[in-house]
Amino acid sequence: MKLFEKDKAFSKTAFWFSCTMALTLISTAAIVIKYILDPGPEFISGIPGIAGLLAVPNTILAGAYTWGKKIDRQT
Secondary structure: OHHHEEOOEEOHHHHHHHHHHHHHHHHHHHHHHHHHHOOOHHHHHOHHHHHHHHHHHHHHHHHHHHHHHHHHHHO
């Protein structure tokens, strides 16, 4: 699968990058849909917390990318 390849070979970096980006994209889409369908005051007041929660997968992504780059250099 091309999403998980680098130079036509499987890449752990590309795999973790793609998985984490997919998680972030799905989470963001779910939050936007929820906001469009029911923008209640409780939900709106929780948006800063939701933004913090979405920062977690992006932090994991940065770590996975760095970790994967080190592994790719070793193999």
